[in-house]
Amino acid sequence: NNFLPKDVCVNGVFSVSDNFDARRTATARRYRYLILNDKRPTSLWRDRCLWVRDELDILAMKEAANMLIGEHDFSAFRSSHCQAKSPRRRISGIELDHRHHWLSISIESNAFLHNMVRIIVGTLLDIGRGKIDANQMKAILSSGDRKCAGITAAPVGLYLVGVRYPEVHKIPYQCGDWLVIQ
Template structure:
């Protein structure tokens, strides 16, 4: 069976996350339904990251095996056509044939996320479901300084969901940068893999630093506690975007 790599963009607002569920709309479910209408295959998609309800993606990666050897452009256009008919907010940016050894999850060498905060007094109209509105002025220089303390390998138990299924809480954080562009604050995070809710937990705790409620020592104490109760607020899902995953060029 030929294997296809899918690059996917979606607005996560109407979905209960990536992973297929029996009684709720999901991103995976929408794409699999469109594939079935296109070619009759009921094969499951694998994904680089199983995003939560409300989380968006600019470039999610998935793979799927199809029975027939279709042209990649045909798969893209046909699946997108059925997604349009279903009024889904999920589309395939690109489709390409890949070797059977390619796995969107296990072949990934790195994953990248961006978290968007709109920092202003006025509530959001156009970006209500696409960024976190924080009305109190945040000190992004303080947030950036604190973020650098979290780089490298740590036990991130404090910053993971109690429902996280990862075998180990130890992860290596390669990038955690905070930048302001006027009212917009962007937090970029990169690692080979992340724990469940890790990015949102880190952003929420950095916001505690930005607001002045925490300082660097408070953040380090939270990290060292290895206790979920020590985490600051968890930033809402609608500000988070998966922006890509890295793979070896030989794949």
């Protein structure tokens, strides 16, 4: 780890076959977005979380997030630079954990489109701020139109916390429990 960039850390090494491809072999990925929801920013977490000073309606955000679970066409949540052949993705879970002034949004999917997590989080934040009604999430999803979704949230605060592989590769699924709000 001494030779790696400061934001990269190796937690384990596993033997795999020669045809193993870390990106294409994965069956699921989990991202976590960390948000400080407070009137004041923090110097310690400044470059590690998104700071949102607005009061958020967490229940509305959870209600809207649950509408994204399942297999859908996520065209409304993809960047114009996305090169994916198909916009269909399967979200297996979305969790919003709100404690004190911290909010973490975890999303697990079989795959993600370019900026998909950031656009989902931006849309959920717009819902939390009352700019978009939670009931509109299904309409946004079915529209397939990027202009209907919310802003693209900044990249600060976004973490890849887990990658799942088929059991044949014997790679344990570690889900970034270190990034849990206490």
